[in-house]
Amino acid sequence: MSLPEYNLPWIDSPFFNAELRDSKLSEEDKAFVKHFADEGYVIFDPKIEESEIDLIVAELMPKFNKLETEDKRIQDAWTFNERVRKIASLNIVYEKLRLLYKREPFPFQTLNFPVGTQQNTHSDMIHFNSIPQRFMCGVWIAFEDITNDNGPLHYYPKSHKLPFYDMIDMGVKASDNIEKKKAMMVYFENYELFIQEIINALGLKKEVLNIKKGQALIWSSNLLHGGEHILRPGASRHSQVTHYYFNDCMYYSPKYSDVAINKIYLTDLVNIKTGEKIVNKYFDEVVNRSTKLQFQMQAVKMLSKIAPLFPRPIVDMVRSAIMR
């Protein structure tokens, strides 16, 4: 009997084991894919020249030094640094991702870090989801040796098999929080706490990533992960994360969306490798970004620019009228 057609990553499908058994992949590739499907992550060596890594670190250093915020990340350094763009576009990474997802990947965001993020545990699906679900992953590359004391990445093996917990699951109407400050507050106070409670309730076991400079980890979109505390004050932890989606999906951010009432926060994306704009697609049909939510977002943004000129109650009244 042949397997039914389906529209989700094969590694996340109930048919995965049967398909893998019948596939013509080499034993090495089978082991690679199986590890990812079972554990939600896989570690490999993308064979990047060490000198290339050193150059990126040196080129970004002046920008890192200028950051006055606590958060030392540079988002989308690929827009001004060709080496960062090349790391996001590595052929070997593309090959691995095609193997894992059987679909064409594209990088859409880079994050470069000079130090550990000490970020609370989360699933990337709350930030980046696709329809059909789970066509997203992260590739984290160590730009120096990573040990327990310089704020390594942590992750919870197998946690990608948990359901995707959306904002509605924690009693939050996500589309009410599309303003950055409000969204951040809700994310910290509701989402992160909820995830930590799930970890505690299920007794999930954490692993801490100790890898060598140049090695990489791919995590599946729903794998719970975050950053460990920096145990050695002042320690650097240079790394680059690239986030990838896969072709022919709709791409949206659940932390701002209420899919049930058609308020879907579709994201504007560019394929980092080609520079092309990404279109959202649903069963081969292009989906326009001009949803009601998109209009509301633009209006709220404009309103916050002029808000200081008006009394607060009026601004609040106009805001709630826009959001209705």
Ligand SMILES: O=C(O)CCC(=O)C(=O)O
């Ligand atoms: O590098 C880290 O410490 C965390 C990165 C992360 O959580 C992410 O990119 O989603």
